Amino acid sequence: MTLTERLRERISRAFYNHGLLCASYPIPIILFTGLCILACCYPLLKLPLPGTGPVEYSTPVKDYSPPSPAAGLQRGDLGERPDWYVGAPVAYIQQIFVKATVSPWQKNFLAVDVFRSPLSRVFQLVEEIRNHALRDSSGVKSLEEVCLQVTDLLPGLKKLRNLLPEHGCLLLSPGNFWQNDRERFNADPDIIKTIHQHEPKTLQTSATLKDLLFGLPGKYSGVNLYNRKRVVSYTVTLGLRRYDSRFLSSLRSRLKLLHPSPNCTLREENIVHVHFKEEIGIAELIPLVTTYIILFAYIYFSTRKIDMVKSKWGLALAAVVTVLSSLLMSVGLCTLFGLTPTLNGGEIFPYLVVVIGLENVLVLTKSVVSTPVDLEVKLRIAQGLSNESWSIMKNMATELGIILIGYFTLVPAIQEFCLFAVVGLVSDFFLQMFFFTTVLSIDIRRMELADLNKRLPAEACMPPAKPVSRSQRYERQPAMRPATPHTITLQPSSFRNLRLPKRLCVIYFFARTRLAQRLIMAGTVIWIGILVYTDPAGLRTYLTSQVTEQSPLGEAVLPPMPVPGGVLPAGDPKIDLSVFPSDPIQLSENQTQQREQKLGLETNQHTWAQGTEGKGNGQTELGTEAEVTWGAEDEEIWRKLSFRHWPSLFGYYNITLAKRYISILPAIPVTLYLNPQEALEVRHPQEVNRYHPFLLPSRGKLDTEAQPGQTSSKLQGHQDVTLYKVAALGLASGIILVLLLFCLYRVFCPKNYGQNGLSHSRRKRGDLPCDDYGYSPPETEIVPLVLRGHLMDIECLASDGMLLVSCCLVGQIRVWDAQTGDCLTVIPKPRLRRDSSCIFDYQESWDHSPDGKNALDDPLETSHQLKRMLSPPQPPLFCDQPDLTSLIDTNFSEQAKVAESETRLRSVAGRQKETGYDFSSLVGKVYEEHGTSNCRSFASLSAPHGQAVFCGTEEGGCGSRRRSLGDESLMGFDKSSSLPSWGGDLESSVWSLELQGNLIVAGRSNGRLEVWDAIEGTLRSSNDEGQSGITALVFLNNRIVAARLNGSLDFFSLETHTSLNHLQFRGAPSRSSIPSSPVFSSGDVVSCQLTHTVSCAHQKPITALKAAAGRLVTGSQDHTLRVFRLEDSCCLFTLQGHSGAITAVYMDQTMVLASGGQDGAICLWDVLTGSKVSHMYAHRGDVTSLTCTASCIISSGLDDVISIWDRSSGIKLYSIQQELGCGASLGVISDNLLVTGGQGCVSFWDIGYGDLLQTVYLGKSNESQPARQILVLENAAIVCNFGSELSLVYVPSVLEKLD
């Protein structure tokens, strides 16, 4: 126990010190590690590069004997002898290399004559070879005895059945095209077609049939129509089972005798042994590929866990480099100490990586990043290392143990694997400790620097997505908590992703990672690479030629020509016992003679030569003499063959060359000269006709390059065309793909993706609303329902969902239908100058009529007008505003201007007025005329009420009602003079407004409380007991609470004798006016009783008032809040905490109270206990409005910032910068949908995540006006206050879905 602990401690300390070291000297250590890696990898240079290319080894022909099958027996003797050179080869290949030409060439010869007659001689040659026999003391040896007997072709090669030999000697020659039948050859009208009929139509690397039978690459054969040299080459390829030097030398000498090649310089001293490695087929590749896929998945899943570092990718790369270089080091070290890897490196590599694993690296990273951030980098690294030291050591020991167990399985392969793994593990440990730790320290330091510089937007966006358990406490908290409340705080992106719909997530992902571009780029690069590689003039050919030159497989001259099974075959019953073959029947005289005697042959040659000279000198019509030359290029021409040539040849007979070798004997050169007669004889009749036009190939020689061009196109044409087709198709499809992706991109990505894109037309209105991420969602534009009618700016708004009440500075109250936007009622200012009332009434209706868009100008206008006539006349108090004039025309030559600039809260007394108001009599007359006629018509209706004086119906009604309510203090009820009434008018502007049911409660500046019927526009009740202006109102059930400027609170109760809800008869004004007039006696009178007064609730004016959950909260300029019980008006608490006047209060049913003051602070209170829950410094300047959702508090301030706070913790989640003048315009639609106003627009936000969902522009007309106030109605409509207009907006349906 103690031992373990001591060990642990020691290890821990050692790691600690090591960590300090690494973090202190990162650069030297990394350099040192790099040197180590290089040093250990140095031995790898000696290893052969992996590959499947064949390997060759030559031995001299002299004294050649097949190597003994016992492996290693002779290994000591010949150090350079390769391992594979053991036992007999699969086959010996003897090629007879024939060069033939027609000489002398006559100018009238056809192109086909170049090769037809030379080819025709192959039959004779084959016959000679086949019939060759060696007769010596031991008996007679025929070819049949030594040659490689082949059996059936593979079943899949039926079409080659007649072309390749079966059941007999493996003997291949071009004659196989014609089944070794000369008659067939003679009857063949088109040799080229026959030869090429089996050529593959596609690009192919393996040997073609033509190569096989000719035994040399097609382009060397000279069998084409444009052969300018007029030399035809081919080989007869013979596969031998045994090496019989005597037989072979007899064959060689005989052939040389028959067809001497005087100038042949081919060397004949070496036998080349070609060893073929194992072929990797598709079937073997699949498991290999699978293991690699699994490996990559493993690496991916591992490195994905690296977190909270500066550069994830950098560290992941370092981790992979660590593992890979440890493997390389392991192989290098093993090689250094004499172990030669025998395993297939590619196969075991993934397993090695998996065994070594990336775990330690990840554990280290985790451990280091979970140390406290505020520590020094060195210490962090050291601590992290020492924390994990024990587990790392333990794992290491376990793995070593397991691998050692594997070593004792005594299976060589597993032992080797284990050896590599052990060395790899140790070197991996070394690298982890030195390389990776150092890289990690550099990374951590970079991060810390970034932290220090506070320039880490990228960092802040990268919160711990997967917080590591221990780290969470320390790690990024400081960064997440905003230092000042005014900074814009980013949400953790993981939050954000949660909210986004899947579809958007995917698209954002694409956009963020530029995946499409990268894929296209990668695809293009790969594609170009493939093009370069497969290009006929490109890399592949080059590589192939390189490979073939290096390795013995080369494309040699000798295409193994399978002995045509059927023709030559097997069982050639008569074995010629003589050394000399039976005389070929077809031989021409000369040749027969040559064959018979060496001397004769020489003579003949001589004469030939003479003849040639003679012809050259004298006979021009015979054309030039051709001479066959043998040069260096003919040396071992089989090297020029594809390296798959031999494997595929033997593969046809199901003989594998994998891991075996063949021995290629030196070729036997044969030179054939044919005289023109012979060429003429073998000519096919059809050819004469066909080729007549191009007659002389010799002309081609003189001609331009056109013909050679054709040649190549004929031969290689199909390859090139295929390639170009493929290239063109690929290009086209690539372009289409790019276009498609581009279109998709356009469709899916936001228009102003990245914000730097096209400047949007909306921009000119100011900054595009965007969320913290700079993302501007799609905008929409809808035409809102515009509620026009107010003459002045709207001051108060109230709604109960069905109805909407607004009051403008003039004091005019309008009731709107919240659904349709119709103006139901207009309650004018109660005090009016009698003589002008009608006129102004009509002014208003004029006012409307030019205003075509106004909702009031619908067919109901008449009824509205009627109503207006019946309702108390409009207060024309501020009708002399400039804007009114412009609308009205210039009828008023003089105007009084009243500027009212302050808010009612700030200074009540500050109102300025100009009373220089005088209507010109001229105008008056016009209106009178007009007005009376109208009024009269209605006067008849109201006549029974008997109050008409001048336009008296309305006036009288109004007046009588007021009187009946005991409104003695009405000062402005002056029938004779308008001017004196102004003072009173001003005093009684509406300061607060509440709506419930169809009752409007209005608090006036003169302290009067009025209850109006919203539908009928009639005054139902009023109370004048207070003299001080009513600054705030609460209308809850039957209770009305009015807060006054002097700090007193009045509690009223409404008592109705009949139901409050009565039907409306909007279309029948006459009817509605009837019941309303007998105010005195009517039973449904609503009476407003003052039940209680708290005279000195606050020392200073009450500015805020809220009621909920049976409590009433008042906020005042005296920095305090008070909580009252609604029932008994009892003051429960006085809440002190603000250092400025209270400007906003919010309370909901949960009894949580939020208050904001001029000091910019927000306090949260528990109304049950009266204790302060939290205090937040929220805004620079006043808090202008406050509202809460279930989880958030939303505040707005004079600084035009909307802040969203977490309700429970009081932490600011984020803030939204509003446009100037729109600071307070916000509304909560649902628990997670916030609407804010802007310049002519409203924006919708997701409260939980601070994402801007949508911005809706409200028509053109509101462009320049800020939305000052937003009221959310129950039916998801929003009312925005744009100065004197209201806009009714329905929440776009998209948002509802999101919700």
Add this chain to the structure above:
Amino acid sequence: MAESDATPTLPKKCGPYISSVTSHGMNLVIRGIVLFFIGVFLALILNLLQIQRNVTLFPPDVITSIFSSAWWVPPCCGTASAVIGLLYPCMDRHLGEPHKFKREWSSVMRCVAVFVGINHASAKVDFANNIQLSLTLAALSIGLWWTFDRSRSGFGLGVGIAFLATLVSQLLVYNGVYQYTSPDFLYVRSWLPCIFFAGGITMGNIGRQLAMYECKVIAEKSHED
């Protein structure tokens, strides 16, 4: 959970995709399908390995097919792996001991790689004799279990699976459906149980990892509610 009752009435709360993923039955089906395809894939690959070395002989005409094995092998393996992959987490739940050891995808990938490696070794490495081969593979399989599982239930289930699967393959070979080139354990190779054991552990690992997703989703959902 009362929330589950409310879910249908509030379709907007979660889209069809999420709700389908969170519903247990659907999740089971999805997991089953995923496991099935993993099984099919592994069966094809591993069969290819065996056939390359002529360990297994199928009737020759089938060999020519691209998958180089009889048609019934992949579906069988797929079904088996689906069953095993679902059985493991299920058993964990019933035993009440949730599997906590190395629950990460990287570990699962490592496990799969080792499993493929074991198969590779059994097919490609030349062993002196069958006993050696079988013992080595048995040791490797146990090592696999120790490295990636370490639960008793996993071990028990693995042994059971190995036994059953060996029995089934004995029967199959007995009835001549296929055969091994050099059977040394009745009709089959003696290393077959080891391979089955390792396969069971691997598929169980994958199945548990997949099941973790279900747990996570459900946890998140209940958390949100």
